Amino acid sequence: MEAPWPAEGGPGHRRWRGPRELGIAVWTIRVNVEENEVFNASQILADLRMVAETLFHPMRLVGFWDGLANGMHLCPHEGRKMRCPHKLPHDDPSFVEYSRTAEREMDASLEVVFPHAQVHIYLK
Ligand SMILES: [Zn+2]
Helix, strand or coil: CCCCCCCCCCCCCCCCCCCCCCCCEEEEEEEECCCCCCCCCCCCCCHHHHHHHHCCCCCCCCEEHHHHCCCCCCCHHHCCCCCCCCCCCCCCCCCCCCCHHHHHHCCCEEEEEECCCCEEEEEE
C-alpha cells in the first residue's frame, strides 16, 4: 500500500520549510477583529496571549509589545540590566527594532498582531 503522502524527496513532496530557510526570520499574522457598536474585543494582553497560543498551539509566547500601554514589552536587555534600545528615537544609533530582538535573541518565529489592541505577540 502506498503512503498517503509523497515520499521524502520524491515527486510531489513538499518539505515544510521554516522561516529562516526561506530567508524570512519572523512570519507575521494579523488577527483582525471586526467590532461593532455594542461589542468590543478584549485588549488585555493576557487574553490576547491566550488567543495567540491557542490559535498557534503548541507555540509559546517569548515576547510581546503593547502599543496601548506605551510600548510596554518583555525586554531581554533590561533583564540583563542593560539599557533598553527599543524605545529610543528611531534615528538614535542605538535604536533596535523590537521585532529584531524577538527574532535574534528570543528565537521568535511568528509575530501575531492584534491591530485593534496594538499588541504584537511573539511566539516560538
Ligand atoms: Zn526593550
